[in-house]
Amino acid sequence: MSAKLKISGLRASVGGTEILRGIDLEVGAGEVHAVMGPNGSGKSTLAHVLSGRPGYKVLGGSVTLDGKELLDLPAWQRAQAGLFCTLQYPLEVPGVQVIDVLAEARRAAGGDPEAVAQEARTEAGRIGLDERFLLRAMNVEFSGGERKRNETMQLAVLKPRFAVLDELDSGLDVDALRVIARRVEAATTESNLGVLAITHYARLLTELKPDVVHVLLQGRIVRTGGPDLANELESTGYAEYRDSGVQSSG
Ligand code: ADP
Numbered sequence: 001m002s003a004k005l006k007i008s009g010l011r012a013s014v015g016g017t018e019i020l021r022g023i024d025l026e027v028g029a030g031e032v033h034a035v036m037g038p039n040g041s042g043k044s045t046l047a048h049v050l051s052g053r054p055g056y057k058v059l060g061g062s063v064t065l066d067g068k069e070l071l072d073l074p075a076w077q078r079a080q081a082g083l084f085c086t087l088q089y090p091l092e093v094p095g096v097q098v099i100d101v102l103a104e105a106r107r108a109a110g111g112d113p114e115a116v117a118q119e120a121r122t123e124a125g126r127i128g129l130d131e132r133f134l135l136r137a138m139n140v141e142f143s144g145g146e147r148k149r150n151e152t153m154q155l156a157v158l159k160p161r162f163a164v165l166d167e168l169d170s171g172l173d174v175d176a177l178r179v180i181a182r183r184v185e186a187a188t189t190e191s192n193l194g195v196l197a198i199t200h201y202a203r204l205l206t207e208l209k210p211d212v213v214h215v216l217l218q219g220r221i222v223r224t225g226g227p228d229l230a231n232e233l234e235s236t237g238y239a240e241y242r243d244s245g246v247q248s249s250g
């Protein structure tokens, strides 16, 4: 059976306002789907709701990984089921070493935590993250670029089945962006990773090649197309979708 992350009719609110207003999306193993949209369209809200972050209220719909409902599960069980989420602004965890987080995650997945250190060093080297970062407290006093490299290293070591990446490109210079996007792209073939890449700009997608591009506006997917859609959006922006008036169903 081929693995699948399936989002159906997902509606969610935060602070009493409905932000996601019916999202349908299906990512297969090894596929890359991009979700693009202007500021405030609900991209991070989608990532947070998928990750199980507290503070969001699911109003309807479902999210399944190989048929297993994720919305009923706390964040750590979603991770165990094979879902990995990166944050637009990765959190600092003072007092907890990066390597300990990886070992714990590996143990929780029933694997060998002893093997993690060598894998982490290898993966850090692959994306130009100094291995001393493995012994530092998670993201504490990391630069924006170091945080994104750290997230990518964790993804590479933990080998989830699906990854939701919220603005993996934000705060990165061109060289860092290329390295990270290539590493994620490689995972789609090396471990058949399925990716939901949430991004504002098309530049991430020149290295991490999407199979499908979705446009998110006001909490709905208003258009779905092939990779060319990303370039089109880069030159035309989102005005066309606003003008064509995404009607509120009230
Ligand atoms: P994007 O990532 O596409 O820029 P977000 O998902 O961050 O957009 O935000 C979508 C909308 O939800 C915005 O209008 C934002 O102000 C609102 N929003 C996000 N978080 C909260 C919150 N905690 N309370 C109230 N409104 C929020």
Ligand code: MG
Pocket: 043, 044, 045, 088, 167
């Ligand atoms: Mg965002």
